Amino acid sequence: MGHEHKLEILRGLIKFKSNTQKIWGVLILLSIVTAVEVVLGIYKPEALMTQVLSMKLLNWIFIILTIVKAYYITWDFMHMRDETKALRRMVVWTAVFLICYLVFILLQEGGYIEGVYSSGFVKRDF
Amino acid sequence: MSTTVVNTGTEGKTWGGGNEPLKASYGKMMMWFFIVSDALTFSGFLAAYGFSRFKFIESWPIADEVFTHVPFLHGQELPMIYVAFMTFILIMSSVTMVLAVDAGHKMNKTKVTWYMFLTIIGGLIFVGSQAWEWATFIKGDYGAVQTKGGNILQFVDTDGHRVALGDFVVAEHKDRTAHERKNGLWFVDEGTLPTYTVDEVIKGLESHENVLVRTQIINEEGEKTVLSRAESLKQIKENGKAVVEGANLYVNEYGSPLFADFFFFITGFHGFHVFSGVVINIIIFFNVILGTYEKRKSYEMVEKVGLYWHFVDLVWVFVFTFFYLV
Known part of the structure; x- marks a missing residue:
C-alpha cells in the first residue's frame, strides 16, 4: 500500500x-x-x-x-x-443525514413543549 | 479434498473476489462503521440534551456561571479557561497520534513509540482534568434553596454578585442527624444532610438587608432575574423546601437537575471513551515496543486505534460547544 x-x-x-x-x-x-x-x-x-x-x-x-x-x-x-469517494460518502452522508433528522425532530418537540408550558396550560413555576 | 474445485473461472473479473473497491482493509472499514454508530449514539445524547434545553429554554443554567474554576486558582472567576485547556490537550494528543500513524507508514519504530507515549500522557491529563471538573461540580460553590416545584433560588447581593450561603446563614444546633444504616432501618439510606436548614436560611435572609433572591428565569438581557427584597423573603418563606449544596443526579444548585444529569451522563460517557482509548493505546504501545508490527511489516493497527482516538477528540469538540459555549 x-x-x-x-x-x-x-x-x-x-x-x-x-x-x-x-x-x-x-x-x-x-x-x-x-x-x-x-x-x-x-x-x-x-x-x-x-x-x-x-x-x-x-x-x-x-x-x-x-x-x-x-x-x-x-x-x-x-x-x-x-479515502475513496465511496467510503467517504458511506460514512459522512449516512451520519450527517441521520443526525440532522434526529436533531430536527427532538428540537422541534422540545420547542413545542416549551410553548405548552409558557402559554400557561401547565403550571410548573411555584 | 483434492477433488475440490478451486477455480471459478471468474478470476480477475469484477465479482471474482479479492476486489477492494474502497481500497481500505477490512479492519479499517469496520472501525469506520463502528465510529458511525458511536457517533449516532453521541448525537442521540446531545440531541436529548438539546430537547431538554429547548423545553426549559427560559430557565436553563448559564454554563459560564457553572464552570468557572481553574485548579490552583481559588476564588477566581475564570469561565471557559480550564475547558479550553482540556480541549487543547485533547487536540494535541490527536496530533501526536496522527504523527505516530505517519511514522508508522515510514516504519519508524522509535518515533511511533514516542508519539504513542505522548498520546497516552495527553489522554491521562484529559481524564484527570475531567475528574477534577466533576469533583468541583459535585461540591458546588454558593449553595441554593430548592422550592416545592423544584425551582432553584440563588442568592445575590444588591450589586448582583453571588453570595454563598455560608456568608449570611448561621448554622444552629440541630437534633436531626443523618440517618445511617447502622443506627436505623438497615435497608434505608440517606445522603449527607445540607449544612443549613431552610429555617436558618430564612433567619439569615431576614437579618441581612443586602441579600436578594435570584430565580432561574432568564430575562430579556439573558441574565437570571433578581427579585426585590420583599419578593425574595416571600419566595423563600412560602416556597423554600430544601437547601441544596453542589450537584448530583437528584438536585443541582446551579438550576435544573436535568442539566446535572446530562452533564454527568454525556461527559461521563465521553470520559469513559477516553479512558478505554487510553487503555487500547497502552496495549498498542506495548505491541509497538515488542516489535509486533515490525514483524507484521505494517503499522496499520496504530492507524485503526488512531481513528478511534481522533473520534474521541471529534466528540469532545461537540460536547465542548453544546455544554460550555452555546
Missing part, C-alpha cells in the same frame, strides 16, 4: 510540503478556531446577540466553527481526504 496524502487544505489555498507539516498546519488552524470560540464565549459581544433563525447569532457562529473543526479532524487527522 502506498500512502499518498493529499497535501492541500482550504481548496488548495495552502499546500504543504510533507504530511508532517500538514499535521502541524492543521493543529494551528484548529487552535486558532478554538481560541476564537473561547474569546467570543468570554466576551460575548453585544452585536452578536441578535436573533437569527430563532437562535442567537453567536450560537450559530459557535456551531459553524464546531463543524469546521470537525471537518478538519475527520479529513486530515482521520485521513478521510485520502
Whole structure:
C-alpha cells in the first residue's frame, strides 16, 4: 500500500510540503478556531446577540466553527481526504443525514413543549 | 479434498473476489462503521440534551456561571479557561497520534513509540482534568434553596454578585442527624444532610438587608432575574423546601437537575471513551515496543486505534460547544 496524502487544505489555498507539516498546519488552524470560540464565549459581544433563525447569532457562529473543526479532524487527522469517494460518502452522508433528522425532530418537540408550558396550560413555576 | 474445485473461472473479473473497491482493509472499514454508530449514539445524547434545553429554554443554567474554576486558582472567576485547556490537550494528543500513524507508514519504530507515549500522557491529563471538573461540580460553590416545584433560588447581593450561603446563614444546633444504616432501618439510606436548614436560611435572609433572591428565569438581557427584597423573603418563606449544596443526579444548585444529569451522563460517557482509548493505546504501545508490527511489516493497527482516538477528540469538540459555549 502506498500512502499518498493529499497535501492541500482550504481548496488548495495552502499546500504543504510533507504530511508532517500538514499535521502541524492543521493543529494551528484548529487552535486558532478554538481560541476564537473561547474569546467570543468570554466576551460575548453585544452585536452578536441578535436573533437569527430563532437562535442567537453567536450560537450559530459557535456551531459553524464546531463543524469546521470537525471537518478538519475527520479529513486530515482521520485521513478521510485520502479515502475513496465511496467510503467517504458511506460514512459522512449516512451520519450527517441521520443526525440532522434526529436533531430536527427532538428540537422541534422540545420547542413545542416549551410553548405548552409558557402559554400557561401547565403550571410548573411555584 | 483434492477433488475440490478451486477455480471459478471468474478470476480477475469484477465479482471474482479479492476486489477492494474502497481500497481500505477490512479492519479499517469496520472501525469506520463502528465510529458511525458511536457517533449516532453521541448525537442521540446531545440531541436529548438539546430537547431538554429547548423545553426549559427560559430557565436553563448559564454554563459560564457553572464552570468557572481553574485548579490552583481559588476564588477566581475564570469561565471557559480550564475547558479550553482540556480541549487543547485533547487536540494535541490527536496530533501526536496522527504523527505516530505517519511514522508508522515510514516504519519508524522509535518515533511511533514516542508519539504513542505522548498520546497516552495527553489522554491521562484529559481524564484527570475531567475528574477534577466533576469533583468541583459535585461540591458546588454558593449553595441554593430548592422550592416545592423544584425551582432553584440563588442568592445575590444588591450589586448582583453571588453570595454563598455560608456568608449570611448561621448554622444552629440541630437534633436531626443523618440517618445511617447502622443506627436505623438497615435497608434505608440517606445522603449527607445540607449544612443549613431552610429555617436558618430564612433567619439569615431576614437579618441581612443586602441579600436578594435570584430565580432561574432568564430575562430579556439573558441574565437570571433578581427579585426585590420583599419578593425574595416571600419566595423563600412560602416556597423554600430544601437547601441544596453542589450537584448530583437528584438536585443541582446551579438550576435544573436535568442539566446535572446530562452533564454527568454525556461527559461521563465521553470520559469513559477516553479512558478505554487510553487503555487500547497502552496495549498498542506495548505491541509497538515488542516489535509486533515490525514483524507484521505494517503499522496499520496504530492507524485503526488512531481513528478511534481522533473520534474521541471529534466528540469532545461537540460536547465542548453544546455544554460550555452555546
